[in-house]
Amino acid sequence: MKQYNPMLASPADAPFSSDDWIFEVKWDGIRAISYVNEKLSIRSRNQKELIDNFPELNELKELASNTVLDGEIVVMKDGKPDFQSLIQRMQNIKPGDIVYMSGKFPATYIIFDILEKDGKEMLDIPLMERKSILKNSVKEGKFIVLSLFVENAGEDYYRAVLEKGLEGIMAKKKQSSYEPGKRSNSWLKIKQEKTCDCVIFGYTKGEGNRENTFGSLIMGLYDAAGPVFIGKVGTGFSQEYRENMKQSLDKYKTERETLTGVDMDREITWLRPELVCEVGYQTVTDDGKLRIPVFKRFREDKDPFECTIDQIRPAISDYTAKRNFIRTPEPPMTQEKGMGKTFVVQEHHARRLHYDLRLERDGVLKSWAVPKGIPEKSGDRRLAVQVEDHPLEYRKFEGDIPKGQYGAGTVKIWDKGLYEPINWEDNKIEFIVSGEKMTGLYVLVKFKKAGNNNWLLFKGSD
Ligand code: MN
Numbered sequence: 453m454k455q456y457n458p459m460l461a462s463p464a465d466a467p468f469s470s471d472d473w474i475f476e477v478k479w480d481g482i483r484a485i486s487y488v489n490e491k492l493s494i495r496s497r498n499q500k501e502l503i504d505n506f507p508e509l510n511e512l513k514e515l516a517s518n519t520v521l522d523g524e525i526v527v528m529k530d531g532k533p534d535f536q537s538l539i540q541r542m543q544n545i546k547p548g549d550i551v552y553m554s555g556k557f558p559a560t561y562i563i564f565d566i567l568e569k570d571g572k573e574m575l576d577i578p579l580m581e582r583k584s585i586l587k588n589s590v591k592e593g594k595f596i597v598l599s600l601f602v603e604n605a606g607e608d609y610y611r612a613v614l615e616k617g618l619e620g621i622m623a624k625k626k627q628s629s630y631e632p633g634k635r636s637n638s639w640l641k642i643k644q645e646k647t648c649d650c651v652i653f654g655y656t657k658g659e660g661n662r663e664n665t666f667g668s669l670i671m672g673l674y675d676a677a678g679p680v681f682i683g684k685v686g687t688g689f690s691q692e693y694r695e696n697m698k699q700s701l702d703k704y705k706t707e708r709e710t711l712t713g714v715d716m717d718r719e720i721t722w723l724r725p726e727l728v729c730e731v732g733y734q735t736v737t738d739d740g741k742l743r744i745p746v747f748k749r750f751r752e753d754k755d756p757f758e759c760t761i762d763q764i765r766p767a768i769s770d771y772t773a774k775r776n777f778i779r780t781p782e783p784p785m786t787q788e789k790g791m792g793k794t795f796v797v798q799e800h801h802a803r804r805l806h807y808d809l810r811l812e813r814d815g816v817l818k819s820w821a822v823p824k825g826i827p828e829k830s831g832d833r834r835l836a837v838q839v840e841d842h843p844l845e846y847r848k849f850e851g852d853i854p855k856g857q858y859g860a861g862t863v864k865i866w867d868k869g870l871y872e873p874i875n876w877e878d879n880k881i882e883f884i885v886s887g888e889k890m891t892g893l894y895v896l897v898k899f900k901k902a903g904n905n906n907w908l909l910f911k912g913s914d
Contacts, residue, residue: 453487456567457633458497458522461622463763464640467610470777470784472627474579474601475609478620478641479562480533481526482542482753486561488516494525494561498755505541505550506559508595515591520568522630523599527557532617535749542753563590564599567630575630582630604778610642619643625784635762637815637843640772645732647748648673648763650682651756652727653711655701657719658694665694666701667718669747671731672711673761680761681713682740685731688747700750701727728754736764771840774858782853783845795871795885796847797826802861809836809909811871811883816841820907826867826890827911836896836909882912 467475484502486494492513494502503509506525526533527541537557544550566574566586574582583601592598601624602609610621620643628638651674656667668686672679689697704723714720728751733742742764777784796817798808807825810817820836827834847868853860869887876883879898885891893912900906 453489453520453568454573455495455499456485456520456522458483458485459565459631459633459639460635461639461641462635462637462765463646464623464642464772466772467606467621467642468623468772468775468777468784469604469606469608471604472777472784473606473623473625474583474603475606476564476599476601476622476624477613477618478622478643479524479526479599480535480619481524481538481562484523484525484561485567486512486521486523486563488512488519488521496753497758500753502542505544506554506561507550508554508558509561511593511595512561512590515593515596516589518570519566519589521563521586521590522565522567523561523563525559525561527559529557539752558595561596562599563596564601565630566590567632575632578627578629579624580626606642614644635760646734646764647730647732648742649728649751649754649759650685650731651679651725651759652701652704652723652729653679653681653725654714654720654722655698656684657721661691662694665691665698666721669729670711670714670720671729671742671745672725673759673763674757675761679711679725680740681711682761682764683742683745685729685742685745685747687745688732725756728752728756728759733764771842774840776857780853780857781851782849783843793870793872794844794847794868795887795890796868797866797887797890798849799864799866800859800861801863802853802859807866808839808863810842810847811873811881812844812847813873813876815844817844817846820896820909822909827894827909830911830913833908833910835899836907838905838907 483497484494492503492510494509496502527537529537541553541557544553566582566589568574569585569589590598606623613621620641623640623642625638650671652669653672654670658665658667668684670684671682673682701723704726706722706724708722710722710725730748730751732746732748734744737743775782794812796810800806800808806821806823808819808821810819819839819842821839822834822836824834850864852862867887867889871883871885874882874884881896884893895910895912896907899908
């Protein structure tokens with residue numbers, strides 16, 4: 453059977469309700485894809501074989517045949533997944549221990565997707581159809597269950613899930629295909645607290661009662677070019693825990709500076725980047741650091757190279773958070789692939805008429821509201837207020853946003869087409885537009901004096 457990497461979810465800030473989406477519990481366990489034929493193999497994200505540690509899951513061989521399934525392994529305790537027991541089970545090596553622990557802390561495999569059946573790939577089949585194929589292909593057992601989901605009522609479901617003490621929910625677009633190994637906007641995870649899995653690159657020297665342990669951990673995430681510094685975490689561990697932890701950390705000591713861009717205000721002990729920990733945080737600052745990071749736990753089940761920066765790059769969460777998709781005709785988030793360089797200007801008859809300039813960039817529409825309209829003559833300049841990123845589908849949107857909803861009023865497309873960025877910096881964007889009304893060189897310059905989101909839009913001389 454072909455090997456698959458699991459599809460990943462993007463983080464979103466707030467729950468929403470929409471007829472185009474389903475909602476499931478987000479389980480706190482180990483993501484695992486199972487390959488069921490005469491032999492059963494269940495593999496983690498880093499392709500580690502898990503079945504040897506969880507022999508009770510062999511039950512799956514009797515409940516399904518010739519399928520590839522996606523799900524989460526959890527160990528339940530008092531009605532909630534207990535990650536600590538799960539990790540213990542991962543660490544057992546002796547057959548006797550494994551058998552004993554499978555009786556004491558049995559695992560449950562919660563299956564939510566089907567990728568292959570009888571040798572046929574299911575990836576391009578829309579999620580809702582895959583769900584029904586899954587239901588007909590797998591029987592539930594003592595240790596095998598199918599994930600429940602609800603349609604449309606994401607906000608209510610989120611509240612109910614948190615009340616049960618669970619971590620949060622997943623939102624999945626009904627029409628979405630399965631994108632192996634990708635972090636997609638068609639799957640969103642919505643949790644009360646955001647967390648990410650970080651690689652530990654070193655620690656700073658402790659002061660006061662931390663003199664013998666450490667001050668904080670230096671964290672990084674990988675992007676295409678290598679590791680990126682995302683901040684230090686110095687809270688979330690007790691004093692005893694710090695002492696134990698220092699011993700574990702010191703096994704990875706190295707003379708080499710393993711991460712660049714770290715502010716060196718304190719002495720740093722560098723570590724080989726092999727340890728992964730989960731860190732809670734509030735938001736990401738403009739310079740890409742975690743705000744108010746708190747250490748949660750080590751994640752021995754994760755591979756350092758899985759710790760990529762896309763974990764902390766939000767989907768279009770501000771956009772989603774502001775809208776109720778049952779009430780507004782605006783599109784919810786989308787799986788649509790970008791064209792690369794489209795632009796649109798929408799005439800928006802909201803409380804006050806304004807023009808929304810949107811430029812496609814990094815899979816979203818970067819957006820500005822321009823109250824006085826797009827400048828027409830070279831030298832003209834207009835205030836442009838940057839607003840939340842919009843999904844790509846928005847470039848086709850025209851319609852009436854009902855009273856009481858965010859941005860209530862009529863939206864019409866004023867101009868659209870392609871643009872070419874010449875220079876895209878944090879404070880200045882120069883671009884050439886080829887639309888019907890908007891053509892030639894334009895420049896956006898940040899106008900900090902007037903407020904954080906304020907820019908000036910110029911028409912340049914061609
Ligand atoms: Mn607007």
